[in-house]
Amino acid sequence: xxxxTLTRPVRTSTAAANSTFADAAERHLxxxxxxxxxxxxxRALADDLSGATFEKALRQWSRFDARRGTARTWLLGIxxxxxxxxxxxxxxxxxxxxxxxxxxxxxxDFVEGLSPALQTALATLSAGEREVLALRIxxxxxxxxxxxxxxxxxxxxxxxxxxxLTKLEEKVRDDDFR
Amino acid sequence: xxxxELITELQAVRPLADGALRDRVRAIAATEAAPRAxxxxxxxxxxxxxxxxPATAVILLGLAGIAGLLDSGSTPPAIEAVRGGAGPLTQSxxxxxxxxxxxxxxxxxxxxxxxxxxGRAQRYSAQxxxxxxxxxxxxxxxxxxxxxxxxxxxxxxxVSYATSDTGSxxxxxxxxxxxxxxxxxxxxxxxxxxxxxxQIDDLQGQVDELTRRETALRxxxxxxxxxxxATDLDAATxxxxxxxxxxxxxxxxxxxxARAQVNAxxxxxxxxxxxxxxxxxxxxxxxxRWDNAVDRAVxxxxxxxxxxxxxxxxxxxxxxxxxxxxxxxxxxxxxxxxQLLSAP
Numbered sequence: 012x013x014x015x016t017l018t019r020p021v022r023t024s025t026a027a028a029n030s031t032f033a034d035a036a037e038r039h040l041x042x043x044x045x046x047x048x049x050x051x052x053x054r055a056l057a058d059d060l061s062g063a064t065f066e067k068a069l070r071q072w073s074r075f076d077a078r079r080g081t082a083r084t085w086l087l088g089i090x091x092x093x094x095x096x097x098x099x100x101x102x103x104x105x106x107x108x109x110x111x112x113x114x115x116x117x118x119x120d121f122v123e124g125l126s127p128a129l130q131t132a133l134a135t136l137s138a139g140e141r142e143v144l145a146l147r148i149x150x151x152x153x154x155x156x157x158x159x160x161x162x163x164x165x166x167x168x169x170x171x172x173x174x175x176l177t178k179l180e181e182k183v184r185d186d187d188f189r
Numbered sequence: 190x191x192x193x194e195l196i197t198e199l200q201a202v203r204p205l206a207d208g209a210l211r212d213r214v215r216a217i218a219a220t221e222a223a224p225r226a227x228x229x230x231x232x233x234x235x236x237x238x239x240x241x242x243p244a245t246a247v248i249l250l251g252l253a254g255i256a257g258l259l260d261s262g263s264t265p266p267a268i269e270a271v272r273g274g275a276g277p278l279t280q281s282x283x284x285x286x287x288x289x290x291x292x293x294x295x296x297x298x299x300x301x302x303x304x305x306x307x308g309r310a311q312r313y314s315a316q317x318x319x320x321x322x323x324x325x326x327x328x329x330x331x332x333x334x335x336x337x338x339x340x341x342x343x344x345x346x347x348v349s350y351a352t353s354d355t356g357s358x359x360x361x362x363x364x365x366x367x368x369x370x371x372x373x374x375x376x377x378x379x380x381x382x383x384x385x386x387x388q389i390d391d392l393q394g395q396v397d398e399l400t401r402r403e404t405a406l407r408x409x410x411x412x413x414x415x416x417x418x419a420t421d422l423d424a425a426t427x428x429x430x431x432x433x434x435x436x437x438x439x440x441x442x443x444x445x446x447a448r449a450q451v452n453a454x455x456x457x458x459x460x461x462x463x464x465x466x467x468x469x470x471x472x473x474x475x476x477x478r479w480d481n482a483v484d485r486a487v488x489x490x491x492x493x494x495x496x497x498x499x500x501x502x503x504x505x506x507x508x509x510x511x512x513x514x515x516x517x518x519x520x521x522x523x524x525x526x527x528q529l530l531s532a533p
Contacts, residue, residue, distance in 0.1 A: 033218035037214075041203065058207070069218065135533060162523070
């Protein structure tokens with residue numbers, strides 16, 4: 012596997028300390044949406060969860076402390092909690108309805124513009140693998156920020172990212188051979 | 190396709206929120222209340238802990254210090270008890286509550302004791318308690334007291350002398366009544382007067398009564414002797430008169446002895462002299478206000494430490510349980526999250 016190098020500079024929210032919630036929401040909406048889209052592979056659901064994320068974030072905005080992290084990391088953390096809450100409730104609902112064995116159908120091209128092979132390969136990854144790809148590669152958080160959002164160590168982030176990329180690479184290669 | 194190419198492609202196509210979502214989020218953000226010009230910073234737990242513990246320690250120290258300063262005016266009870274136990278000795282050292290004649294270091298001339306009344310038989314008893322500097326002074330004063338007694342024509346009835354950390358001696362002295370004033374003056378010069386007591390009982394009445402009785406018995410004996418001198422007495426009468434005269438003579442002898450005893454008692458005054466070493470070495474120095482404050486503050490700190498210790502003993506196990514429960518719940522939740530995220 013080749014070395015992973017993120018060439019683009021990582022965006023930071025240095026003005027977050029003085030920014031309003033509206034500023035932060037405007038600036039980081041795409042990041043939150045992108046992360047949720049990769050996590051759920053469902054555009055409509057990502058839309059809903061993004062809205063729920065910002066509603067929750069607005070209620071908690073007074074607790075946000077820019078010295079302890081950027082607004083983007085903070086918003087992504089809330090997005091993850093919101094998504095996990097949804098997954099949890101969804102899991103309970105499925106158990107109640109005994110429909111857990113039937114996976115819901117997701118659109119194959121949940122991210123417009125990606126090659127079909129990559130879209131298919133992404134769909135085979137677990138949600139956990141997709142979220143680390145989203146955070147580290149798509150949204151371009153650094154290792155520490157990603158670790159903060161996921162609640163794990165930076166080393167664990169690197170490990171997860173490496174595994175996800177390896178798996179993605181293999182899937183794409185397999186798809187190419189077929 | 191390599192990992193680098195995958196990354197390039199993923200980064201090239203960033204998902205963007207559509208207009209509807211953007212409008213919705215803007216609408217949410219529009220409900221944000223106007224930011225306050227200033228708000229209290231929310232400290233992190235670590236920062237709060239870093240500040241809270243020293244602040245609490247400073248507050249506890251401050252409270253102990255303030256309480257110590259406020260209470261420093263009063264003498265510690267233990268010291269008060271020791272000082273109180275010294276009693277008259279302490280009063281002697283201050284001289285605050287003593288009559289002028291009993292002040293510490295009073296000169297011999299100041300010891301105004303009532304003198305015996307000349308020409309009357311009196312029982313004169315004096316009790317003196319003096320304090321001397323140390324054991325050496327006690328020994329010297331005891332010897333001098335005996336010398337003074339002999340010089341004044343008196344004698345020593347009893348002497349007891351005892352020393353350990355402190356010392357004391359007790360002397361019972363008999364001094365001619367005529368010299369008792371001189372004796373008291375000289376004896377009180379041997380140390381500081383702690384206490385002094387003089388008692389005078391008038392014996393002149395007893396002496397007069399015994400004298401009258403003696404005179405009457407002599408007269409009675411003379412009359413009986415005169416009757417016995419007559420030649421016309423029968424044997425029985427003579428025997429009776431002789432018996433009465435013998436009884437009178439016997440009683441006269443007893444009366445003489447009794448009068449002699451009373452006179453002897455009146456001739457010598459009894460002085461009970463008690464000497465004791467000063468106990469200043471065991472009386473703690475009166476602590477300064479600062480010492481009191483520090484002592485009190487230390488006491489309060491000890492109480493505070495005990496309270497904190499008790500609180501820790503009670504709180505720590507509960508806090509540990511709460512921490513374990515929190516870690517357990519977090520671990521469980523993470524595991525559940527991992528399971529949720531492990532599905533495609």
